[in-house]
Amino acid sequence: MEELNKKIMLVDDDPDFIEPIKMLLESHNYTVKTANSEEGAIKLLETYKPDLAVLDLMMDNFDSGFILSHKLKKLYPDTLVIIATGVAKETGFRFSSDSKYGENWTNADLIMDKGIRPDQILKEIKKLFKE
Amino acid sequence: MKEQIMNTMTVNGKDIPIETGDTILSALGKAGINIPTLCHIEGLPPTGACRICVVEDTKNGALIPSCSFPASERLSILTHSVKVLKARKTIVELLLANHPDDCLYCDRNLDCSLQKLAEELGVRHRRINSNRITQYVDTSSPAIMRDPGKCILCGKCVRTCEEIQGVSALDFSGRGSKTKISTAFDISLNLSTCVGCGQCVNACPTGALVERSSIHDVIEAIQDPEKIVVIQHAPAVSVSLAEEFGLEAGIDIAGTMATALKQVGFNFVFDTAFSADLTIMEEATELVQRITQGGVLPMMTSCCPSWVKFAETFYPELLPNISSCKSPQQMLGSMIKHYWSEKMNIPQEKIYSVSVMPCTAKKFEIEREEMVSKGTSDIDASLTTRELAKLIRMHSIDMKKVVPSQSDLPFGERSTAGKLFGASGGVMEAAIRSAYWMITGTELENLVITELRNKQDYREIAVDINDLKVKAAVVSGLGNARKILDKIKTKDCDLHFLEIMSCPGGCINGGGQPKSIDKDAVIKRMKALYAIDKNEEQNVSHKNSAIIELYDKFLKKPGSHKAHELLHTTYHKRTDLI
Numbered sequence: 001m002e003e004l005n006k007k008i009m010l011v012d013d014d015p016d017f018i019e020p021i022k023m024l025l026e027s028h029n030y031t032v033k034t035a036n037s038e039e040g041a042i043k044l045l046e047t048y049k050p051d052l053a054v055l056d057l058m059m060d061n062f063d064s065g066f067i068l069s070h071k072l073k074k075l076y077p078d079t080l081v082i083i084a085t086g087v088a089k090e091t092g093f094r095f096s097s098d099s100k101y102g103e104n105w106t107n108a109d110l111i112m113d114k115g116i117r118p119d120q121i122l123k124e125i126k127k128l129f130k131e
Numbered sequence: 132m133k134e135q136i137m138n139t140m141t142v143n144g145k146d147i148p149i150e151t152g153d154t155i156l157s158a159l160g161k162a163g164i165n166i167p168t169l170c171h172i173e174g175l176p177p178t179g180a181c182r183i184c185v186v187e188d189t190k191n192g193a194l195i196p197s198c199s200f201p202a203s204e205r206l207s208i209l210t211h212s213v214k215v216l217k218a219r220k221t222i223v224e225l226l227l228a229n230h231p232d233d234c235l236y237c238d239r240n241l242d243c244s245l246q247k248l249a250e251e252l253g254v255r256h257r258r259i260n261s262n263r264i265t266q267y268v269d270t271s272s273p274a275i276m277r278d279p280g281k282c283i284l285c286g287k288c289v290r291t292c293e294e295i296q297g298v299s300a301l302d303f304s305g306r307g308s309k310t311k312i313s314t315a316f317d318i319s320l321n322l323s324t325c326v327g328c329g330q331c332v333n334a335c336p337t338g339a340l341v342e343r344s345s346i347h348d349v350i351e352a353i354q355d356p357e358k359i360v361v362i363q364h365a366p367a368v369s370v371s372l373a374e375e376f377g378l379e380a381g382i383d384i385a386g387t388m389a390t391a392l393k394q395v396g397f398n399f400v401f402d403t404a405f406s407a408d409l410t411i412m413e414e415a416t417e418l419v420q421r422i423t424q425g426g427v428l429p430m431m432t433s434c435c436p437s438w439v440k441f442a443e444t445f446y447p448e449l450l451p452n453i454s455s456c457k458s459p460q461q462m463l464g465s466m467i468k469h470y471w472s473e474k475m476n477i478p479q480e481k482i483y484s485v486s487v488m489p490c491t492a493k494k495f496e497i498e499r500e501e502m503v504s505k506g507t508s509d510i511d512a513s514l515t516t517r518e519l520a521k522l523i524r525m526h527s528i529d530m531k532k533v534v535p536s537q538s539d540l541p542f543g544e545r546s547t548a549g550k551l552f553g554a555s556g557g558v559m560e561a562a563i564r565s566a567y568w569m570i571t572g573t574e575l576e577n578l579v580i581t582e583l584r585n586k587q588d589y590r591e592i593a594v595d596i597n598d599l600k601v602k603a604a605v606v607s608g609l610g611n612a613r614k615i616l617d618k619i620k621t622k623d624c625d626l627h628f629l630e631i632m633s634c635p636g637g638c639i640n641g642g643g644q645p646k647s648i649d650k651d652a653v654i655k656r657m658k659a660l661y662a663i664d665k666n667e668e669q670n671v672s673h674k675n676s677a678i679i680e681l682y683d684k685f686l687k688k689p690g691s692h693k694a695h696e697l698l699h700t701t702y703h704k705r706t707d708l709i
Binding site for chain 1: 506703
């Protein structure tokens with residue numbers, strides 16, 4: 001039943017963030033592919049259509065997550081996007097998808113502040129998938 | 132041992148009585164002389180960290196910290212001499228040297244001890260300049276936000292977390308001017324062992340620790356014409372909210388609050404005390420089952436989300452002891468989305484369900500994975516009592532002129548047993564009333580269980596129910612809970628039922644409650660709950676007619692398959708927290 005599993009893409013330049021989440025999601029029968037840069041993610045998207053993507057914000061560029069979010073939604077409009085970022089703690093800026101305005105310009109379905117517990121991201125993914 | 136009046140000490144040229152064990156500060160307090168403090172926590176040993184409480188020794192002109200210096204007969208002090216006032220002002224100026232000048236944007240504006248002191252001491256310009264701290268706000272936790280830039284290193288959060296709550300999620304790190312308050316390895320609060328109880332928020336004199344506000348999410352939902360916005364209010368809220376509007380502590384304004392909530396724009400107002408009654412039906416049934424069928428004992432209550440997280444983090448071996456019942460907040464959230472929505476013919480996704488709680492950890496609880504099914508959260512947003520007051524003020528509602536009204540049915544009907552949940556010991560009292568009825572078919576002769584109503588941190592009681600002697604205990608404050616939990620771990624305990632509340636005194640002293648200037652506020656709030664129990668007639672959960680109807684029409688019976696599906700939950704060991 002492999003092909004029925006929901007497909008998730010994790011993009012983050014911090015392997016310590018990706019690995020535990022990848023393991024948890026795979027244990028919940030999601031198919032997970034990862035990339036560690038904006039460039040890597042764009043390459044991956046050529047062959048992989050995720051149902052949901054978790055994107056870091058600051059990677060190759062300060063706005064990599066936003067760029068990826070826009071490109072992804074253009075390529076696959078149905079793909080859900082979570083931006084998981086430590087930008088608030090690192091720079092003092094805060095972004096939010098809570099308001100309609102935030103949702104529109106970031107193109108993300110959800111913005112989460114790091115550090116995120118793996119069980120927390122699993123909950124948000126399940127919520128977005130309505131599982 | 133009873134303290135005896137021993138002697139006197141000279142203060143500003145007059146003698147004041149002192150007792151054995153008094154510090155200068157405590158003696159002055161008893162004599163009605165208020166000395167400002169920033170780091171002092173009543174009931175805990177002094178640290179003398181902030182030095183704001185200095186007084187002048189008239190004999191040698193020395194400045195001595197009154198919080199940590201023992202009062203004695205030989206002392207003659209001045210509390211407000213020029214030297215003292217200058218020293219206090221300098222301390223505040225030094226604290227302000229690297230403090231951000233953003234009072235207008237600060238959550239604690241007009242409610243900040245540092246701001247108040249600066250005003251009182253006449254600080255009118257920045258005399259001392261220093262480098263600002265460039266550490267940004269930690270927004271990771273669903274319950275609490277931490278802004279290290281506003282921290283004055285008083286250490287109250289550290290001591291509250293360690294000495295009162297036994298959690299130790301925060302501590303000092305670094306040395307000298309690099310000293311800061313930090314989690315282990317400086318990781319985000321969300322990944323630390325913080326249980327979100329919010330006692331540190333209550334202790335913090337500045338805006339360094341505040342709850343994560345959901346006010347704007349709620350306002351946006353209210354303004355959305357597509358949404359039906361419902362709100363439930365916890366038992367402790369109605370007896371505390373008045374303090375935010377300048378009224379005396381311990382006044383129950385449930386009716387006024389219900390009208391104000393409607394004026395803010397909530398479509399329906401429900402009472403969490405209703406689902407506290409529901410919790411009792413489920414929990415008492417579970418307790419009876421565990422006792423009669425040999426389940427894991429002692430059974431522990433599950434109403435308090437920071438206690439549950441505490442157990443998941445520090446006592447995972449005791450998770451089977453915790454009742455599988457969801458908390459009253461989650462039970463009502465579940466009933467609103469799964470029963471009421473159907474009854475009212477409102478699609479689930481149109482309902483925006485809000486709770487107002489005396490608690491910051493409830494914000495964490497609504498985000499738990501177990502509280503979401505098929506993309507729908509039981510509760511969409513949780514506000515603290517303080518946030519509710521802000522929301523009401525934002526809507527310019529004059530609470531003194533509001534005409535009281537009732538909460539909406541069917542979830543507005545409650546027994547006083549449900550209301551007792553707000554105070555430590557209340558869940559136990561309500562549960563014993565209903566468990567007794569479930570086993571014997573008759574009501575307990577004395578519904579008021581006075582042994583559970585004293586102020587001690589730990590209280591034990593034995594109740595004869597038919598041939599069974601049920602031993603139960605109540606503990607509040609996680610530091611106190613540790614002592615009994617360690618006994619249970621070593622099987623040195625013959626209890627059947629244990630109520631644990633994270634905050635000392637229970638929800639009335641929760642992390643989301645008004646920061647009252649009245650030292651007896653918590654006692655007054657407790658007395659208000661007991662007065663409700665005394666003055667009203669419906670004192671037991673199992674006679675709440677709305678509960679009876681809910682079981683008849685929907686849930687069938689306590690502990691049924693349906694009840695388990697919607698009203699019960701699971702817990703998991705937390706291995707990922709540091």
